[in-house]
Amino acid sequence: MIKKQVALITIFCALSFFFAGTGLAHFGMIIPSDSMVMQDDNKNIKIRLSFSHPFELSGMELVKPDICKVMANGKKIDLINELKKTEVMGHTAWIIDYSVKMPGVYMFYMTPKPYWEPAEDCYIIHYTKTVVTAFGDDEGWDEEIGLKTEIIPLSKPFGLYTGNIFQGIVKLDGKPVPYAEVEVEYYNKDGKITAPTDYMVTQTIKADKNGVFTYAAPKGGWWGFAALNTSDKKMLFKGVEKDVEIGAVIWVKFHDMK
Template sequence: MHTNRIKICTVVMAALILISSTALAHFGMVIPSDTMVMQEDSRTITLSLSFSHPMEMVGMELDKPNVFAVSANGKNQALLDQLKPTRVMEHAAWTIDYPIKRPGVYMFHMEPQPYWEPAEDCFIIHITKTVVTAFGDDEGWDAELGLKTEIVPLSKPYGLYAGNVFQGIVKMNGKAVPYAEVEVEHYNQNKTAHAPTDYMVTQTIKADGNGVFTYATPNAGWWGFAALNTADYTIKHDGEDKEVEMGAVIWVYFHDWK
């Protein structure tokens, strides 16, 4: 009997460890092939849209988004119909080749379909954006897109070195969110980054009373910032009203100092 109890406890402990190790942060992702298009660069960038745990390189399925668009030079262009299916981290994702025809600051954003997460008993919607500048234009990188929730950058979201501070304002319904929680993760594309403990896979910070957060990246590459709040509406799942985690996500690339 004593042996059986030990076996049961061992199984339970193993299950708890598995659950804790897989409780990873979710990130909507919009990753362009270039963030600063110069005269000598290709005039077409490729953007990849996915949903994942980027530090651990664990992918999830991304159904075709409800919205994918770009805002540049005072105009908004819907791009949803131009998306093509692809695979990212062995899961369904989307891609597009977008021609850059004139100088400007191009703000791409995606609003996905609600994602049901049984482990959290809620739906997840991460409204995700990234910024690309082209041919010397350097105006308007701090513009608001008027999204349901978004991170408005206070630091230029391109041309940054690793170690630079990045700041942004968390907004929801156009208003700053005091003390918003912001999760930060590195896109570990080449799988060379290793967190010493599970606590360091996702860095968590809080905005101040004005909704402003500050973070200095320790190394080069893509970094995602996800400000998480609860939506002011629910979505039914199996006949029950479930909360919706609204994430304002921005992806920023940091360069090595040479």
């Protein structure tokens, strides 16, 4: 009888862990210290790259990305050699000290190395970007970088008040993805927000037939949007072919009106 009870408890704990884990959404993260650099602001900004569950503040290891660049005024500048190792949420992350010298829109982006996720039995690659504007120039905020999969903003990805609508088009290989699933999560940086239920940690919306999604943020701060698809190519893990989840991720900051 005792052995049976122990077995049941063990199964219950395992299932509890499994279902709790499935609620955790992964997000590539690129968070700048300032998303709108004005004339009187500090011109030197810090860009932090990490991989995490941003609401729960549960970090994961981010090895040095394959690609890290900024696109500004139509030019792509390689930043891979500017990366310095740091920690975010207790795990390996990367930081860039970047000096903003010219007016313009700066799109910072990375392609990380594939991350093996045993809980989902697949690899994860999140093509992640964020947009910084400087010195009053806001032209080109909707330009495409040309990533494998990418969210193209239809709303300016900066200068947004809390409650404003943010829209974007989900693209894969340059084409819109009809009815793409988009996960949305708040960067609970100070850990002060508690979700009423686990269902509200990550919110999920779907794009329309043209690949366009719409969301209104209920609170000021950084919000991540991750549009997930499965790659048509597989990768080997210990000699076995596995699926590859590819995510188009964009980070957008909303501001409370004062």
